[in-house]
Amino acid sequence: xxxxxxxxxxxxxxxxxxxxxxxxxxxxxxxxxxxxxxxxxxxxxxxxxxxxxxxxxxxxxxxxxxxxxxxxxxxxxxxxxxxxxxxxxxxxxxxxxxxxxxxxxxxxxxxxxxxxxxxxxxxxxxxxxxxxxxxxxxxxxxxxxxxxxxxxxxxxxxxxxxxxxxxxxxxxxxxxxxxxxxxxxxxxxxxxxxxxxxxxxxxxxxxxxxxxxxxxxxxxxxxxxxxxxxxxxxxxxxxxxxxxxxxxx
Amino acid sequence: xxxxxxxxxxxxxxxxxxxxxxxxxxxxxxxxxxxxxxxxxxxxxxxxxxxxxxxxxxxxxxxx
Numbered sequence: 001x002x003x004x005x006x007x008x009x010x011x012x013x014x015x016x017x018x019x020x021x022x023x024x025x026x027x028x029x030x031x032x033x034x035x036x037x038x039x040x041x042x043x044x045x046x047x048x049x050x051x052x053x054x055x056x057x058x059x060x061x062x063x064x065x066x067x068x069x070x071x072x073x074x075x076x077x078x079x080x081x082x083x084x085x086x087x088x089x090x091x092x093x094x095x096x097x098x099x100x101x102x103x104x105x106x107x108x109x110x111x112x113x114x115x116x117x118x119x120x121x122x123x124x125x126x127x128x129x130x131x132x133x134x135x136x137x138x139x140x141x142x143x144x145x146x147x148x149x150x151x152x153x154x155x156x157x158x159x160x161x162x163x164x165x166x167x168x169x170x171x172x173x174x175x176x177x178x179x180x181x182x183x184x185x186x187x188x189x190x191x192x193x194x195x196x197x198x199x200x201x202x203x204x205x206x207x208x209x210x211x212x213x214x215x216x217x218x219x220x221x222x223x224x225x226x227x228x229x230x231x232x233x234x235x236x237x238x239x240x241x242x243x244x245x246x247x248x249x
Numbered sequence: 250x251x252x253x254x255x256x257x258x259x260x261x262x263x264x265x266x267x268x269x270x271x272x273x274x275x276x277x278x279x280x281x282x283x284x285x286x287x288x289x290x291x292x293x294x295x296x297x298x299x300x301x302x303x304x305x306x307x308x309x310x311x312x313x
Contacts, residue, residue, distance in 0.1 A: 008289075014296040018267075020276040048312060049303055053271050056252040 001032060010039055017046050098105040142166050144174055150231070150245040158244055162229045171223040177245075205215070255305035263298035270295055 001009070003159040009032045016029055033040055147161035160177035230246040256264060269275045269283065277295065281288040306312040 008292075011292045011296040014299040015270070015277045015292060018270040018295065018299065019274065020270050020280070022276070022278070025277075046299055046303055049299060050271060052252045052311060053256075053267070056256055063302060226309065 001036070005040075006032075006036070009036075010042060013039065013043055013046055017043070017050055066099075094237075144172075147174075147176065148247055150175075150229070150247060153230075153243045153246055158231075158233075160245060162225070162247060164223060166223055167218065170218055171227075173217040173229065175215045175217070175229075176212075177215070177231075180211045180213060251309035251311050252306065255302055255309055255311065258305045259298060259301055262294060263301055266291065266295045266298050267302065 007031055012021060012025055012029045016026065021028045021029065061116060142165045144163040144165045147163045150162055152159060157179060158177055159179050160175060162176075163174045165172050165174075228247045230243050233244040256267070258268070265284075266280060269280045270277070275283065277285075278288055281291045283297050284291070304313065
């Protein structure tokens with residue numbers, strides 16, 4: 001590796017730990033890391049920083065007065081914990097974009113880099129299996145439950161459904177939203193309740209350029225009977241979010 | 250743990266790329282497009298920002 005190449009690859013360490021390199025860039029950097037002691041040391045130096053960045057991300061308020069229809073629900077320990085970790089984090093979206101002006105929910109593992117690598121690994125495994133005539137079945141996952149209609153509460157008049165399924169480490173929540181307003185200056189926060197765990201804050205997401213958005217969230221808690229989902233709309237011209245959609249259970 | 254303080258010690262340009270890359274989850278190419286600057290500049294700037302942040306965190310005892 002020439003000195004300019006080394007410097008270019010070294011600078012990619014930032015994109016590597018923060019997420020945001022292309023697969024080709026990641027593979028090139030990882031090949032370089034295998035043979036470059038100084039870059040490995042630099043990576044070890046920088047790698048803890050993103051986890052600390054999560055600590056600087058503000059947590060969405062947990063007792064938002066804008067959510068008016070749960071005022072009669074008893075307060076819980078979680079409601080009072082200012083540092084309660086959001087239990088829902090966005091894990092995928094077809095068109096939604098992460099809000100750039102509001103940090104998403106803490107995401108200590110930065111799944112994008114690992115997700116890309118995992119996807120690459122799966123793709124290689126599938127190709128190998130195909131080459132030798134094997135059929136590799138995808139691991140079976142429980143199906144999502146029937147979609148439940150979200151009830152419009154106010155704001156933009158958006159509509160949509162929510163479906164949930166149990167996951168190994170919690171609950172996956174799939175939102176299919178439509179009639180969304182233009183994304184400029186607007187984003188949403190999804191809030192998930194359980195009947196026994198209080199109210200939990202989810203990550204934020206911004207709708208894409210179309211009026212429809214599919215979003216999948218991962219709740220780091222087991223699904224409890226009586227769960228509820230509400231979507232709060234934040235806009236630049238309002239200091240407080242407004243609940244726009246909620247389940248009616 | 251002083252992370253917010255460390256972030257505030259960065260230049261505005263450095264905070265901007267950290268915000269876009271980490272909190273905004275934009276790729277390096279997307280940042281270049283959004284800021285209207287070359288990709289190489291984004292990489293140089295992001296690397297410098299992360300190094301500065303690392304140094305600020307070390308200065309505050311958050312990292313060794």
